[in-house]
């Protein structure tokens with residue numbers, strides 16, 4: 041695995057979980073430990089068992105499972121979390137020491153949450169409290185919806201002196217981007233990760249051409265990553281991520297991909313065509 045799950049990987053998980061969960065009841069809920077990154081909520085098993093799943097949604101990097109009780113099960117993959125879905129009773133995959141949660145659904149599917157590093161979490165939000173949930177409250181727009189565009193991006197970058205790449209990791213600016221797709225989107229848009237975030241907007245927060253290119257680049261790299269989702273962590277599919285020293289993939293560019301550090305994270309870019 042080359043990176044932490046970002047929007048495309050979480051969307052892939054959502055699409056995998058939906059047929060196993062939606063319309064199904066939790067028959068059994070097995071916790072193999074008391075916590076992940078944080079403790080499971082009070083009475084977690086009892087609050088799930090017997091409830092029906094109304095919807096399996098996603099917001100940024102969070103999975104949101106709506107329950108018949110009115111509560112929402114919020115799940116985050118952290119650094120290394122993943123779900124395995126199989127027919128209940130299927131033994132083709134051996135149980136693993138990092139299988140922390142097992143959900144036996146009335147759909148005939150069993151869902152296992154495996155997370156070696158345990159930075160993932162599961163929590164429950166009461167009805168009506170979802171919009172106030174700490175990680176979701178200030179979250180920016182969903183990048184694949186029309187509400188995210190050059191105008192909304194420019195408005196949020198107005199006056200920001202921080203480097204553009206660093207700004208893109210701020211979930212208040214746009215939801216779901218992480219280190220991989222921030223680099224990928226900047227290459228797609230031919231924008232330097234080092235330029236100030238404010239440079240894509242006018243002084244009054246109107247979008248410049250760079251904002252149009254960046255909004256389009258973000259949508260393009262996320263959409264194509266979701267499409268290639270059958271192999272979510274295969275590094276060969278990236279434009280610049282973990283490709284330092286390799287030729288720039290942009291047709292007509294003779295640049296070489298470089299790796300730099302910004303905000304203690306690696307950035308990959310082509311200094312020749314990204315300006």
Ligand SMILES: [Zn+2]
Nearest residue numbers: 288293310313
């Ligand atoms: Zn280039």
